[in-house]
Amino acid sequence: MSRALVKIGGIVGAAVIATSLVAGCGSSGDTIKIGAIAGLTGNFITEEVVKTAGRVFDDVNDAGGIGGKKIEYIVKDDAGNPQRTAQVARELADDGVVAMAGSGSFTDCDVNDAFYRQQKISSVMAVGASPKCYQSPNIAPVNVGPFTLITAELLFASETLGNQKVCNFTVVLPGSEQAVNDAIGQWEKISGKKLVVNDTTVQQSGDLTPYLLKAKQAGCDAVLFNPGEQLVVPFLKAAQTQGMSDVDFLLLAPAYTESVAKAVGGLGLKVYAGSEFEPFTAASDANKGWKDAVTRAGAQPTAFSQGGYLAARFVVDVLKSIKGDITRESVNEALRSMQPISNPMVGTPFIFGPGERHAPNQASKMVELKDSAWVPLGDFITVPTSS
Amino acid sequence: MLQLSAAIAGLVTGGAYALMGLSTLLTYRLVSVVNFAQAAVGAFGAFAMVILYEEGWPLVLAVPAGMIVGAALHCGLGAIMVRWFAESSEGVKAAVTIAVYTGLVAVGLRLFGAQHPHRFPSPFDDPAFTLGGVVVTWTAIVTMVLAVVFAAAPAFLLRRTKIGLLLRAQAERPTTAELIGVRVPRLSMIVWGVAGAASSLAIMIIAPQLASDFGSQAALITPALAAVLIGAFRSFPVTLLGGLALGVLQGLASTWQAVQQFRGVLPFVVILVVLVWTRRGDRWDEPA
Numbered sequence: 001m002s003r004a005l006v007k008i009g010g011i012v013g014a015a016v017i018a019t020s021l022v023a024g025c026g027s028s029g030d031t032i033k034i035g036a037i038a039g040l041t042g043n044f045i046t047e048e049v050v051k052t053a054g055r056v057f058d059d060v061n062d063a064g065g066i067g068g069k070k071i072e073y074i075v076k077d078d079a080g081n082p083q084r085t086a087q088v089a090r091e092l093a094d095d096g097v098v099a100m101a102g103s104g105s106f107t108d109c110d111v112n113d114a115f116y117r118q119q120k121i122s123s124v125m126a127v128g129a130s131p132k133c134y135q136s137p138n139i140a141p142v143n144v145g146p147f148t149l150i151t152a153e154l155l156f157a158s159e160t161l162g163n164q165k166v167c168n169f170t171v172v173l174p175g176s177e178q179a180v181n182d183a184i185g186q187w188e189k190i191s192g193k194k195l196v197v198n199d200t201t202v203q204q205s206g207d208l209t210p211y212l213l214k215a216k217q218a219g220c221d222a223v224l225f226n227p228g229e230q231l232v233v234p235f236l237k238a239a240q241t242q243g244m245s246d247v248d249f250l251l252l253a254p255a256y257t258e259s260v261a262k263a264v265g266g267l268g269l270k271v272y273a274g275s276e277f278e279p280f281t282a283a284s285d286a287n288k289g290w291k292d293a294v295t296r297a298g299a300q301p302t303a304f305s306q307g308g309y310l311a312a313r314f315v316v317d318v319l320k321s322i323k324g325d326i327t328r329e330s331v332n333e334a335l336r337s338m339q340p341i342s343n344p345m346v347g348t349p350f351i352f353g354p355g356e357r358h359a360p361n362q363a364s365k366m367v368e369l370k371d372s373a374w375v376p377l378g379d380f381i382t383v384p385t386s387s
Numbered sequence: 388m389l390q391l392s393a394a395i396a397g398l399v400t401g402g403a404y405a406l407m408g409l410s411t412l413l414t415y416r417l418v419s420v421v422n423f424a425q426a427a428v429g430a431f432g433a434f435a436m437v438i439l440y441e442e443g444w445p446l447v448l449a450v451p452a453g454m455i456v457g458a459a460l461h462c463g464l465g466a467i468m469v470r471w472f473a474e475s476s477e478g479v480k481a482a483v484t485i486a487v488y489t490g491l492v493a494v495g496l497r498l499f500g501a502q503h504p505h506r507f508p509s510p511f512d513d514p515a516f517t518l519g520g521v522v523v524t525w526t527a528i529v530t531m532v533l534a535v536v537f538a539a540a541p542a543f544l545l546r547r548t549k550i551g552l553l554l555r556a557q558a559e560r561p562t563t564a565e566l567i568g569v570r571v572p573r574l575s576m577i578v579w580g581v582a583g584a585a586s587s588l589a590i591m592i593i594a595p596q597l598a599s600d601f602g603s604q605a606a607l608i609t610p611a612l613a614a615v616l617i618g619a620f621r622s623f624p625v626t627l628l629g630g631l632a633l634g635v636l637q638g639l640a641s642t643w644q645a646v647q648q649f650r651g652v653l654p655f656v657v658i659l660v661v662l663v664w665t666r667r668g669d670r671w672d673e674p675a
Contacts, residue, residue, distance in 0.1 A: 041496075042496060043602060045500070199647070203651040205598070205603065205606065205650075205651050206650065207396060207596055207597065207637075207638070209521070210393040211641060213393055213396060213521065214642065216520075217392075230598045230603065233599060234599060237512070237595065237596070262506070263506045
């Protein structure tokens, strides 16, 4: 009886050891797992972001990987749905990712910040959209983000264009009102000016003409408007109807797309947008590497895809600097002790660092709409940091 | 002054609300279904039109094609209603349309793209005249005229014509109507089709001036239902006025500091006020 038990125990023990060896070789041993969350379906599609980042990782793998190990890039679709965002982050953690790179989800920071802290997962985001993305010890987006961009664009209006009556109309998403007000406060401090109209109550529904009438009545010579394409197009069309061709319209990065250029290019309005990076429509040397990657990835070239490219590149550089095993701990250590990485696509160097919050990118270029195409304007506008 | 201009600007949105509201009321009055999917069906037709237009079809062909898509889709929904839910209560039917609405939005977002909205042609974009500092476009006038037609035609049809009589009979007592020889299913299908085509046309006209993505268009059902509620789910002219009033109210709200951030929820407030007002008798007139 006891002999049989020993026998069985021996077989079971051997089996356990064998499977764990096989499993060990199959998963963490061979590849470096990097995760990303993006909207592949649903309301916010950021497919081009992860496709471009994936291309960068594939190139690294084709060149032999990092220390002989291949990068396994695991992209999960959150469909723009917060529940899914939370769920896929847990799936990625269970998969054993060493870090996140190139995420392009608008709910990721708000939903998963606490989880990333708890699991000690660092995320180099491609597109940070909510204030949380810039206030976490575990997240560092490579893009400027909507808040610093507001300050940069207001500076562009008051300093470069010399506008006297600057007005702001923003759609405020839940939880970001403070960040928007801080960004405006920052501009007021630097420029010593005040907004003539500051309306942060713009709704995503209904006709936008009443807001334009308000701007007209206040005599605004510059109007900042933050939403994406689906609202920017009717807004500018209504502005044209109301004859506001002498006003400078300043849009944020989500409106800097080919389809907006096509839709409102012929309206005869003065339209500018912040590009977050080296403008993606610029045929500059700075864009060469990204352009090549995004083309070979078969993805749409957008400012967001630049974010995906940069996030992947920065993470690869950091991984290459690691001596020894690449684990969650060693990646975290490397990110926190890294040297700043300069890239001509961004105005300020990227650094993760040990801080409690990360907003490494503080500079944006502007683009102007001319003949249904976005034309890059001037140099990076760097927001002087005060905090 | 700003209030006046904002109110005038609000008339355009109001026209849009009225159009959608009247399509919804048409469906309700003729086939007794509170159709939450009405705007989503309309958006489907409108987006079908845009895609054909972008493919190079001329507008005169793309618009009817889009209306046919809307009509076909609405007939599909109608077939479900007639076949399986003809004898169900209004609550059950409404619940079914809510499920259909959710499904249509999911499919619509997938089919028509959310990130890069389509460019709706706006042939009536030229300014018509200036009133109170607001430049009014031909779109506004077309919307208004169409809204009046939408309000007048069904009212006339129901009250003055034989087919209207049959439709009323069918809406109120479908089984009885069928027993006395009214071809209820066939008549219903015609109504579903017409209402679907009308919604598609309505969305096509108002899409260029509102957020032009599928989700926003489908969400027009909320102000539309508020307008229908003002018309007590009966009156076409009052629904028209209700829709216009709602638009004007939203325009005004954007100039009024204290309420401007609640502009988006105004339809719900209106729904609430109307419900309380119409139901006041139920409670207050009861003997103590």
